[in-house]
Amino acid sequence: MIYIPLLARELDFPEILGLRAPKPTLVLNDIEDNLFTLEEMKKADQVLSEIFKKAGASDKYRCTFYPGPHKFDLAMQQEAFGWFDKWLK
Numbered sequence: 001m002i003y004i005p006l007l008a009r010e011l012d013f014p015e016i017l018g019l020r021a022p023k024p025t026l027v028l029n030d031i032e033d034n035l036f037t038l039e040e041m042k043k044a045d046q047v048l049s050e051i052f053k054k055a056g057a058s059d060k061y062r063c064t065f066y067p068g069p070h071k072f073d074l075a076m077q078q079e080a081f082g083w084f085d086k087w088l089k
Helices: 013-018 039-056 074-088
Strands: 027-031 060-067
Touching: 013 027, 013 039, 027 074, 039 060, 060 074
Parallel strands: 027 060
Antiparallel strands: none
């Protein structure tokens, strides 16, 4: 998860996640999420894509957009568990 106390005062979430590069990073978004706007989610994806590209780790970053409100449904879980299997085994 992305919450580190007080760090969001200094950095935006894409910048925080970018600190992980080149470690594998998966971001799952819900298009109708009421916590973040779709426009900002797409901007975050662009920022992270550029960071991972500069780190020579484009293959270790994935961002997917799912229909619907804030959730972690079966399709998202399957993608997440597949990502874990790929990078953590």
